[in-house]
Amino acid sequence: MVKQERAARTRHALIQAAATVFAEEGFVTASLSTISRRAGVSNGALHFHFANKHMLAEAVETEAAEAVRRITEAAEARQGGSSLQSVVDATHELMGSLARDTVVRGGFGLAGDTARRGQASARTQWQHWVEAVLSRAEHGGALAQGVSGADGARVIVAATAGFGVLGGRDASWLSRQTITGFWEVLLPRLADRRDLDALVCAGSQRPAAVPPRERGAQELSPQTGPGL
Numbered sequence: 634m635v636k637q638e639r640a641a642r643t644r645h646a647l648i649q650a651a652a653t654v655f656a657e658e659g660f661v662t663a664s665l666s667t668i669s670r671r672a673g674v675s676n677g678a679l680h681f682h683f684a685n686k687h688m689l690a691e692a693v694e695t696e697a698a699e700a701v702r703r704i705t706e707a708a709e710a711r712q713g714g715s716s717l718q719s720v721v722d723a724t725h726e727l728m729g730s731l732a733r734d735t736v737v738r739g740g741f742g743l744a745g746d747t748a749r750r751g752q753a754s755a756r757t758q759w760q761h762w763v764e765a766v767l768s769r770a771e772h773g774g775a776l777a778q779g780v781s782g783a784d785g786a787r788v789i790v791a792a793t794a795g796f797g798v799l800g801g802r803d804a805s806w807l808s809r810q811t812i813t814g815f816w817e818v819l820l821p822r823l824a825d826r827r828d829l830d831a832l833v834c835a836g837s838q839r840p841a842a843v844p845p846r847e848r849g850a851q852e853l854s855p856q857t858g859p860g861l
Contacts, residue, residue, distance in 0.1 A: 640682075643672070643674055643682065644682045644692075646672040646673065646674065647672045647678075647679055647682055647683065647689065648689070648696060649735050649736060650668050650672035651663070651668045651672075651690070651692070651693055651739065652693045652697075652735045652736045652738065652739025652740065653671060653735050653739065654667050654668050654671060655690065655739045655742055655743055656735070656738050656739045656742045659742075659746055659748075660743060660746045660748045660749055661746075661748045663686065665679055665680075665685075665689075668689065690749060693736055693739045693740050693743060694743055694749075694754055696736045697736050697739065697740020697743075698754065698758045700734065700736065700737050700740075700755070701737070701759050701762075704726045704727055704730065705719075705723050705759070705762045707726075708722040708723035709723075709766075711838060712837070715831075715832075716766050716767070716770040716773065716775055717766075717770055717775055717820070717823070717824055717832055718831075718832055718837055720767070721816050721820075721833065721834065722836050722837055722838060723762075724793060724815075724816070725812050725813075725835075728793070728796055728797075728800070728807040728808075728811075728812050729807070729809070731796075731797050731800055731807050732800060732804055732808075737755065738797075738801070740754065740755040741754075741755055741794075741797045742801070744756035744757065745794070745798065759790065759793070760786070760790045763786045763789050764783070764786040768782040768783070768786075769782075770785075771785075776824065776825060777823060777824060777825055777826070778825075780822070788823075789819075792815060792819075796811070796812070809835065812836075813834050813835040813836075816832075816835075817834045
């Protein structure tokens with residue numbers, strides 16, 4: 634049991650380190666030696682868990698996609714029948730995750746990396762969810778007259794992808810204030826007037842405060858020396 638727990642910690646550290654290096658350097662430039670050094674393990678330990686860099690990237694993408702799934706499912710569960718509010722809430726949570734979660738940031742970075750083109754990604758999962766929700770909103774009469782769910786989804790997906798890229802250099806692009814401003818501009822054009830006043834551009838659920846010590850634990854560098 635102890636050996637299994639140690640192996641799980643090592644694998645987690647390697648995925649965290651790989652996500653960080655992929656986000657900083659890109660998939661092609663990132664080296665396994667850099668990743669193993671960031672994780673605080675030997676190259677042998679890395680190869681014990683991952684045969685090559687592609688497998689590491691797949692692990693990052695899988696965990697990032699799972700994080701997106703949790704975000705979208707939680708937003709829908711909270712909002713019930715309010716499709717547009719669930720998208721607003723999920724957008725805030727996703728951008729917050731891009732700012733603070735190394736794996737989500739790395740997974741979205743890999744989605745835009747030409748060397749990983751064609752791979753399943755967290756960004757693709759996000760796109761499909763937004764398209765599905767906007768389609769339901771259109772058929773339910775929740776969109777403004779003349780606005781299609783497909784067009785609304787394209788705007789939202791393109792904007793959030795752009796926020797993610799810009800946020801890699803300037804975290805203010807991922808801030809609640811920025812995302813609230815985006816929805817303040819978009820919702821009056823997107824939502825049916827009957828529902829507009831009930832929609833909360835800042836998100837219907839405020840994020841929980843993160844204590845300073847916990848924030849430090851969420852920084853990019855994983856804990857060193859976890860062993861196999």
